[in-house]
Amino acid sequence: MAYALIREHDLGDYYSLRERIGASAQSAAGHGGHYEEMDDATFHELYVTSNSSGVASTEFYLEGVHCAACVWLIERLPQVVPGVVQARVHLTNATVQLTWQPQKIRLSQIAQALDHLGYPPHPRTNDSQQQARRRENRRQLGRLAVAAACAGNTMLIAIALYAGMFSGMEVEHRNLFRWASAALATVAIVWPGSVFFRGAWSALRTRTPHMDLPVALGLGVGYIAGVVNTITGTGEVYFDSLSVLVFLLLVGRWVQFHQQQRAADSVAIMHAITPRTARRVENGQLHDVPIEALRAGDTVAIRPGETIPADGIILQGDSTVDQALLTGESTPIHAAPGDALTAGAVNLSAPLRMQIEAAGYDSRIGKLARMVEDAALTKAPIVQMANRVGGYFVVVVMLLAVGTAIFGAKDGLDTSLERAVALLIVACPCALALATPLALAVAQGRAARHSIVIKGGEALERLSKPGRIWLDKTGTLTEGQMNVRRWYGPESILPLVAALEREASHPIAKAIVTFAEDAMEPPSGDPYVIEQFEQLQGAGVLGHVNGCEIVVGSPVLLHSRDVELAAEDQQHLNTVIAEGLTPVFVSIDGECVGLLGVGDQVRTDAEQAVRELLARGWRLGILSGDHPEIVEHVARRVGIADDEAFGDVTPEQKLAIVKESLQQGPVVMVGDGVNDTAALAAATVGVAVHGGAEVSLNAASVYLGREGLTPLVELVDGAQATVRVIHLNFAASLSYNVVAVALAASGWINPLVAAVLMPLSSLTVVGLSLGSRVFGEQQ
C-alpha cells in the first residue's frame, strides 16, 4: 500500500534516499485504521486549532519516524494529499505539525494517508514533558550565547592587554581595558556561569563528587582575585581565561543535554498498543466509541484482525488470539467463551464478543505501561567517570594551592597568593569536563551511521564492561515468524495441502502455504476443488480436495480421526518435538502421508553473536514467554547454557528477574516485544532490536536498526572503544593540567600562558574525539 502510494506520486526517490542514508528498510505497514474519530467535534475541540483564514492545524505523534528519509516523505504530504497545506516534521520528537484546509479534506483522510505511508498517527495529549525539554533547550542555548559573547569580547580586550604587556601601555588605558573585561566577566560568571556554582553547591550538600566543584572553585577564586586586582590596579587579571572557561564548559554541557534520551512515556505506550476505537454493544446495536469511553462491564464486539481494546471475558465466539505482543508466545492460542483476553492481543480468525473487566490504565497493559514509566524514572543515575574524577581533582588542587601559598611565602605573601590563585585557575578542568560528552557525542553519531541509535550517551559507558545480558527469544534470537522447518513426506502432495491450508487463517496455515509455494512447481492444470472445508480451532483443518479426504493437523486431531501412525512417523514426530517445533501431520483418505515441523527460525547470526559475546566475558541468558521446551531448544542451538534460559516468563516476571540481577551488577536487556518493555526500561541498558514494537523503542536506550544480533556485538565493541577514547581524553587533559599547575606553582605562569594553554588542551580533546575510530572498523 505504502509502496503504491509512493510510486503513484513519483516519490520513488524515497527509496534511493533511504539507501543513500543507510536507513534500515522498515516494514512500512500501517495499522489500516480508518481514524473516523478524528472528524469528531470533540476531537477537534481538544487537539485542533483553526485560524481565521480557514486553515486548521494540529500536531500528531507518529510511529516509525527514525530517519531523514522519513522526514522527506512526510513533508511531501501536501503533494500527495490535496488540501494539506504543510507538514513539518520534528525528527527528535517524532511529531508532525500539520496544516490543512478543512473544507477540502477531512483530518481522518490525512491520518489514513500517513498510516498508509507507514507512520500511524496519534494525537498529542500529554505535552508537559516535551515543553519542559524545550524550555531547558532554550535556557541552555541562551546561556551559551551570552557566554560566547562575553568570552569573545574579553578575548579581544585581552589581546590589547597582552600587546600592552610587551610594548608598554598607559596605565589609564590599561585600567580601562581591565575594567571593561571585569564587567564582561561579571556578566559571564553571574548569568551563564551561575549553573556551576549551583551545581557545586548541590554537590557539596549531597556529598557526591561532581565536576562542578573544581570548576566553581577555579572560577570563584579567579574572579574575586581579578576584581581585587582591578580595583587596586595591581597584579594580574585572568578574565579572558575565566569567560572562555565558562563558554567551553557550557558547550560540553549542552552537547550532553542534547544527546540525552527521551524518557519513556506511558501515554505513548498505551497509544501504540491499544486501538483508538472500540465497537461497544449498546442495546443490541454496535457503536464506535473512543477507547477512553470504555468502562468495566461494557460489552464490545471484536472483528478478526482487530486488536483487543481492554481486558475482559469472552461472551460469544470461537477464535484464535495472538498474544505474542504481551507474552512473547509464538503460537496463537485458542479462545472460547469464558476465556480471559488481555488488551493488546490480536483476534485472528473469528468475531468475538467480550465483556470488559478492566479498561485503560486498569488493564494489564495499562499497568505495564505504568511500570515502564516507573522503571525508567527510578533507575539510579550513574555517576559519570568525569564526576568521579572531579571529586579527587578538587582535593588535589586544593592541597596544591595551599602548598604553593605556604612554600611560596618566602618570596613574599603577595607573590605566593598570586601564584596560588593562578594555580586554581589553570587547574580548572575545562578539557576534563569536555572529554566525556564529546567522545560520547562522536560515538553516537558514528553508531547512527551503522543504524545503531543510542539515545543516552551513558549507555555506552555502561556497556563498556562485561556484565549480564538477558535476551528475549521471539523476534530477538529468532525471526519471530512461523516457518516450516521440517518436512517428511513426498513433495507431490504439497499442492494438495497448500490448497486446503489456503482456506484457513491461522499463522501455521500461512507458514505451510508459503513453504508449499516455494517448494512446488507453479500450479498447472485444473484448479483444486475443495469441499466440506472445516477449520478446527487449535487442532487443524480438514476437507475434501478433488475428492480425497485430507486432514492437516495436530497428532491429537489425527488420532481422533482414527489415523494410524507408522513406527517411522512416530520417530519423525519425536525428532520434530525434540527440535522444539510444532508437529503438523498430513493424512489422505485416512492414511498418514507426511509430517511438517513448524517453528520460528533462529536468526542465522545468532549463534556467532552469542559466541563472540561470551568470548568477551558477558553472561548470557534467555527470558522468554514461550514454552520452556522451545526456549531450551533455542538456547542449545545458539550456545546458551540451559540453566540460563527461562521460558514461560510473564512481563512482570521479566522485570523482576532483571531487577534481581541488577543487584549483582549491570544488566543489559535485549528485546523487541511489548512484553520486554518494562524489563528494557529497568535494565542498566535496554536494547531494542530491529522490527520491534514501537513501545520497546521508547523504553530502550539503544535501538539496533539492522536485522540480527551482529549489531549487538558491534555495539559492545563500540562502547569499549568509546570508553578508551574517554580515558585517552582524560589522560591528555590531565597532563595539560599537570603542566599548567607545575608552571603556576613555580611562578612561571602569566595570563598569556594560561590563555594559550587552556584552549589548547580543549582542542586536543576535540581532536582526539573526532580522530578516534569508534564504530569505524565495521562494515
Added chain:
Amino acid sequence: MSVLYIALPVALLFAAGAVATFLWSLNHGQYDDLDTPPVRMLFDDPPKKKPGDEEE
C-alpha cells in the same frame, strides 16, 4: 580624552545587540528543533508543476 572611551562602549553595545537578537530568535522557537533542518536542506526541491496540470 582618548577615543577608546567611546569606541569600547560602542563595540560592547554592538555585541549586546547581537546577543539580544539571538535571544529574541531563541525565544521565538527558531532553535527548538536542531535535528531536522540540517537533514531537510539536503532534499531536492520537488519538480515544478507544469502550467497545464490540474491542481492535485
